[in-house]
Amino acid sequence: MNMTMTQKILAAHAQRDSVRPGELILAKLDLVLANDITAPVAINEFRKAGDGCVFDCQKIALVMDHFTPNKDIKAAEQTKLVRDFAHEKGIEHFYDVGAMGIEHALLPEKGLVVAGDLVIGADSHTCTYGALGAFSTGVGSTDMAFGMATGKAWFKTPSAIKFNLRGKLPKWVSGKDVILHIIGLIGVDGALYQSMEFGGDGVASLSIDDRLCICNMAIEAGGKNGIFPVDQVTLKYIAEHSTRQPVIHAADAGAEYERVFDIDLASLRSTVAFPHLPSNTKTFDQIPSIPIDQVVIGSCTNGRLSDLAVAAELLKGRKVNPRVRTIIIPATQKIYLDAVHQGLVDIFINAGCAVSTPTCGPCLGGHMGILAKGERAVATTNRNFVGRMGHPESEVYLASPAVAAASALTGVITDPTTI
Amino acid sequence: MKITGKVIRYGDNVDTDVIIPARHLNTSDPKELAAHCMEDLDPDFVKKVQPGDIIVAGKNFGCGSSREHAPIAIKASGIACVVAKSFARIFYRNAINTGLPIVEYDGDIRDGDLLDIDFANGVIRNHRDNTQGRFTPFPEFLQKIITAGGLFKAKEIMQ
Numbered sequence: 259m260n261m262t263m264t265q266k267i268l269a270a271h272a273q274r275d276s277v278r279p280g281e282l283i284l285a286k287l288d289l290v291l292a293n294d295i296t297a298p299v300a301i302n303e304f305r306k307a308g309d310g311c312v313f314d315c316q317k318i319a320l321v322m323d324h325f326t327p328n329k330d331i332k333a334a335e336q337t338k339l340v341r342d343f344a345h346e347k348g349i350e351h352f353y354d355v356g357a358m359g360i361e362h363a364l365l366p367e368k369g370l371v372v373a374g375d376l377v378i379g380a381d382s383h384t385c386t387y388g389a390l391g392a393f394s395t396g397v398g399s400t401d402m403a404f405g406m407a408t409g410k411a412w413f414k415t416p417s418a419i420k421f422n423l424r425g426k427l428p429k430w431v432s433g434k435d436v437i438l439h440i441i442g443l444i445g446v447d448g449a450l451y452q453s454m455e456f457g458g459d460g461v462a463s464l465s466i467d468d469r470l471c472i473c474n475m476a477i478e479a480g481g482k483n484g485i486f487p488v489d490q491v492t493l494k495y496i497a498e499h500s501t502r503q504p505v506i507h508a509a510d511a512g513a514e515y516e517r518v519f520d521i522d523l524a525s526l527r528s529t530v531a532f533p534h535l536p537s538n539t540k541t542f543d544q545i546p547s548i549p550i551d552q553v554v555i556g557s558c559t560n561g562r563l564s565d566l567a568v569a570a571e572l573l574k575g576r577k578v579n580p581r582v583r584t585i586i587i588p589a590t591q592k593i594y595l596d597a598v599h600q601g602l603v604d605i606f607i608n609a610g611c612a613v614s615t616p617t618c619g620p621c622l623g624g625h626m627g628i629l630a631k632g633e634r635a636v637a638t639t640n641r642n643f644v645g646r647m648g649h650p651e652s653e654v655y656l657a658s659p660a661v662a663a664a665s666a667l668t669g670v671i672t673d674p675t676t677i
Numbered sequence: 678m679k680i681t682g683k684v685i686r687y688g689d690n691v692d693t694d695v696i697i698p699a700r701h702l703n704t705s706d707p708k709e710l711a712a713h714c715m716e717d718l719d720p721d722f723v724k725k726v727q728p729g730d731i732i733v734a735g736k737n738f739g740c741g742s743s744r745e746h747a748p749i750a751i752k753a754s755g756i757a758c759v760v761a762k763s764f765a766r767i768f769y770r771n772a773i774n775t776g777l778p779i780v781e782y783d784g785d786i787r788d789g790d791l792l793d794i795d796f797a798n799g800v801i802r803n804h805r806d807n808t809q810g811r812f813t814p815f816p817e818f819l820q821k822i823i824t825a826g827g828l829f830k831a832k833e834i835m836q
């Protein structure tokens with residue numbers, strides 16, 4: 259039976275020789291993740307179900323990133339509930355303020371995910387780790403609680419869509435533009451229940467940060483997971499971040515894909531998703547002059563060091579438009595410190611930006627940059643649904659760090675090549 | 678299991694941010710969540726919903742975040758079942774795992790219609806025009822979880 263890369267990882271974790279699309283399986287987990295919003299629900303379920311030991315206190319990650327540093331009393335109570343649980347059960351990977359970063363930036367950086375792993379997380383963007391050749395997918399809190407208790411989860415084996423990437427991205431065009439282009443192409447349910455498997459000779463030119471960004475938004479096309487083949491770039495990243503050994507699974511030559519798309523990276527341009535769907539994409543030949551009120555550069559999609567470096571390249575020695583509140587949020591403590599050491603934070607502050615401690619904050623309309631009625635933001639985040647960053651009548655335009663920084667300078671949505 | 682209920686109709690891509698906006702996620706209390714259910718899509722929802730009502734929607738219902746608060750809010754608001762042309766996959770899992778009945782079905786159903794749903798046999802009957810349609814019941818594996826009353830209660834079956 260010829261299998262895709264995803265199917266091979268699932269089969270290995272279900273202790274089977276092969277799995278077929280549509281088949282329901284019970285698989286062993288290498289890591290179970292939750293955050294300050296989803297963990298409390300999972301912990302309540304866990305406690306209701308007998309409150310025993312967790313399956314493995316080293317294979318659970320609890321990251322307090324959404325409403326932290328706690329935005330209000332209720333959020334503080336929620337985090338406290340998780341903190342107490344982590345302490346009581348001896349959870350090794352509990353990350354609180356001062357150590358925490360946005361979960362999907364933090365876990366790869368801490369080396370908690372390596373190629374071949376099977377990871378579930380009670381957060382939809384858990385699909386990010388496919389960049390490292392792992393199968394990872396978002397689940398709900400009950401799945402998470404069940405995973406914590408048993409180290410297992412049920413899955414419906416997905417079929418796959420293949421994306422053959424070739425060529426190399428032009429200047430200012432990034433992984434964000436690749437994935438926005440793809441979502442525009444196939445729609446927000448274009449990969450529903452399916453894997454998005456990337457391949458082709460263009461993969462080699464994409465950094466791990468680009469791959470993490472691309473897999474991060476697989477869920478925005480309805481995908482179960484996104485996954486990249488393991489190459490030298492992956493192995494180098496894993497060796498630098500983890501002490502664990504990667505397990506390499508490659509798709510069989512005869513693996514079946516429901517659809518195959520060929521994408522020439524060199525032909526892609528900066529892409530913006532207009533409100534209120536990530537699939538509502540446009541390139542600058544279709545974008546009129548749209549004034550904006552806020553720019554957010556951060557999130558699990560684009561809050562990594564390379565994202566901040568791109569923004570700094572455009573903002574260096576310049577001032578942001580005084581009408582645009584520009585908020586920059588390094589995704590982890592390490593990224594924050596690296597940004598300080600490399601002089602990026604100087605550049606941002608001199609340009610008139612606010613630089614924040616790591617948090618999800620405005621990405622989900624939580625805190626730290628909420629929009630008023632009628633306001634517009636350009637954000638490097640991943641969702642632009644109604645009310646996502648604040649008032650139901652505000653608007654979010656999703657874009658790359660380069661577009662976001664260029665727009666902060668001019669006050670309208672701007673193509674970075676024109677700066 | 679069979680139910681009868683009145684339809685509240687929505688369109689495609691009803692996302693978890695409108696089902697329960699993130700600003701209310703600083704709690705996991707079902708009653709509090711239900712008080713804000715559908716707030717950003719249909720502010721009248723909480724006023725008009727009656728116990729036993731059925732939400733009917735288009736494709737990709739529940740897309741967006743993994744928040745289990747979404748099916749919890751819907752269930753706690755009194756909704757007996759969600760019928761949609763398709764569901765986003767995490768919402769689909771969460772509904773099964775938390776015991777919110779869902780049905781994948783595409784038919785001519787309008788706001789205010791009265792429906793009978795027969796889950797075991799996969800039949801939907803619309804009182805308005807007395808038409809019947811069929812849907813595929815859940816595979817046995819998932820039926821077990823649903824019949825057990827949620828994932829944890831099915832723990833023995835799942836080992």
Ligand code: SF4
Nearest residue numbers: 360557558618621622
């Ligand atoms: S940054 Fe945004 S999308 Fe990412 S985990 Fe946080 S809230 Fe979710």
